[in-house]
Amino acid sequence: MVVAASEQLRIVQDEDNSKRRQILDGARKVFMDLGFDGASMGEIARAAQVSKGTLYVYFADKCALFEAIVEQEALQHGQVVFSFDPDREAESTLKEFGLAYLHLVCRPGGGSAIRTVMAIAERMPDVGRRYYARVLDKSINRLSAYLKARVASGDLSIDDCDLAASQFMELCKASLFLPFVFQAEPAPSEQRMSAVVESATRMFLAAYKAR
């Protein structure tokens, strides 16, 4: 019976979480598909399979719900970030990281988050700033730290490691990201992504490999 009580509590908490998650999941899809303005609370409620009123039980208003979504996406995407081993040699490290980054920005869902946040950044600067800091800047910093370690170890020769990190990440997007976000091409194939990352790595090392 004691078990039953705690069981019940757990269930209640689960349900609570599940309802909240249910809403977040529904809202994420709608927001990412239609953007902040294009998404209506009614459609979100329908997607989340709850009533419109229930949305306001969990979130103060549309804006708070959106921010929660972006925060959640930021955390998720921020975790995706590669964990670097400073002792590992550069080439394979960069390739692996580049591929992970490409998956983040060029996958349906991932791309949508970037696009959606970008779109609203002018009217909700904090939201844009936070997403950038938690996902993109964080990645740059981690890669930059790794590069510094490789510079220290004499493997690489780089003046501005922050810039170099950013350069590598941009290189990985070459020919893939823009056509994808502009809907000019579908999400790239694994093969194509590998090839582009390979080329990016070659180019990066050609410029920054210590002689």
Next chain:
Amino acid sequence: MVVAASEQLRIVQDEDNSKRRQILDGARKVFMDLGFDGASMGEIARAAQVSKGTLYVYFADKCALFEAIVEQEALQHGQVVFSFDPDREAESTLKEFGLAYLHLVCRPGGGSAIRTVMAIAERMPDVGRRYYARVLDKSINRLSAYLKARVASGDLSIDDCDLAASQFMELCKASLFLPFVFQAEPAPSEQRMSAVVESATRMFLAAYKAR
């Protein structure tokens, strides 16, 4: 009389065009500042100094007006694209082009066409596709054509010139574009842009300069 009639027609067309341009100018500012959903026909009418009804004389609906705006922006930005001299050496050519491209994508003063079009691309894929083709893809192709010429002349050594063109353009955005669109940093200074383009050019040539 024949003259008079054609004269009149010309005048009418002029007036038509002038009103049309007036609307396009007003709408461009509003759309680029607020996005498709954020812009209201009322505000556009006010910005264009015409009545709301007049908007519908020249454009079927909000969507058609927006498409016309994007088309116009695409033409304008497409023209901005550097005109390459295939006989000119690579370094200065790339630097000049890189700077022009950076100015296009990081243009200060809120209303960014790139952001606005990107934002709506999921819901209006044609609009995204066309803008990409007319501005970004066109630039890539021109740069690619230039690179091919330099490869032919033995100056550069590049396998995939389309990819290389895209790589250079991405490199130019490193550390500048993303912080800018996410409102994490203000529009970059001329000095900073020059430095980044310089570094991009060095990197590009380190990889692709024929030995």
Next chain:
Amino acid sequence: MVVAASEQLRIVQDEDNSKRRQILDGARKVFMDLGFDGASMGEIARAAQVSKGTLYVYFADKCALFEAIVEQEALQHGQVVFSFDPDREAESTLKEFGLAYLHLVCRPGGGSAIRTVMAIAERMPDVGRRYYARVLDKSINRLSAYLKARVASGDLSIDDCDLAASQFMELCKASLFLPFVFQAEPAPSEQRMSAVVESATRMFLAAYKAR
């Protein structure tokens, strides 16, 4: 033809006024019947026979519409106020004024306005204050001025004419106003009003007639 143009202008203005008046009329009825909170813009639109959107063409929001109604009522009721002849003897003057005042506060419409404004005065103090100033205070001041004239002429003997004016007005409401606003009794008959005013006048003069 010139006539036609001005005619047309007049009609437009008339229609404008008529629409505005139409809204005000519909809104007045609904607001006075249901109070500020009880009245819905939908019901007002129905009562005014216009669409909901049209309400917002003429008035910024529900509050502005309500304020316009109260202002209009205040003007109307303020005009009802008796115009006093300082040379006229007190008894008949007071009776006439008393009756006019009673009609104002105990007639459906009049009573409703007072009730409606009273009800909202705590949440919209300015509205309450303005209505009081334009209708009730104005009446008190006019009566007070008249009383002062009669005091000066030796007809009456009053210390505080403002208080006396207020006293007379309150006396006129005795046994009539409160049952009316609390819906305990229907609007009083002319006969009953006359009798109460008569009694009020007698009482007033008994106290303030110069000996």
Next chain:
Amino acid sequence: MVVAASEQLRIVQDEDNSKRRQILDGARKVFMDLGFDGASMGEIARAAQVSKGTLYVYFADKCALFEAIVEQEALQHGQVVFSFDPDREAESTLKEFGLAYLHLVCRPGGGSAIRTVMAIAERMPDVGRRYYARVLDKSINRLSAYLKARVASGDLSIDDCDLAASQFMELCKASLFLPFVFQAEPAPSEQRMSAVVESATRMFLAAYKAR
């Protein structure tokens, strides 16, 4: 066992009553501060420190709760009413009663029952009627009964004692009540109330004192 059962019932009733009173106390404050429409069941629940659901255990709906509040206020205010000693002389009796009545109708601190009930009287006529009967009419009747006794004792000379009672009560409000409910002036000071009641009493006796 029989004792235990009745004991238990008593406890249950006590708890019931205590919860009920808790709700009534919380609701009274909210209703009187914000009016019937302005008050929300959520806010009432918060003020009463019970859950929203509990409100519906004790009261069928918002309307029933409001009616109970008004009933309670009516009883309370009805008790406040002066208890008259028919043998006491008129002047001091009237002054004391007048002051008590003024405190009732001009009670400082927002929430005025009179205003709240008045406001809703058109939509809930029974509520208005009952409050009027239990508080105002009751006071009039008591005062009227007292006056009749003084008429019988030869102290006063009054034709219509009901009207006279109402007249005195109205006189006491002169210059105080209307500015107060319309928020044109703050609640009157004790001093001012005394002066007005004094003047009312003088006037009343000037008219009705037996010669």
Next chain:
DNA sequence: TATGAATGAGGGTTCATTCAT
């Protein structure tokens, strides 16, 4: 052609009420 008053559908939000626990 140009207008802007008028519309009504749909937006975000609140809230009285219900119900499973």
Next chain:
DNA sequence: TATGAATGAACCCTCATTCAT
């Protein structure tokens, strides 16, 4: 009995679009 999560109807308001002038 007491709870509070969930509901859905109704709220105020905006806005793309139409139409008589």
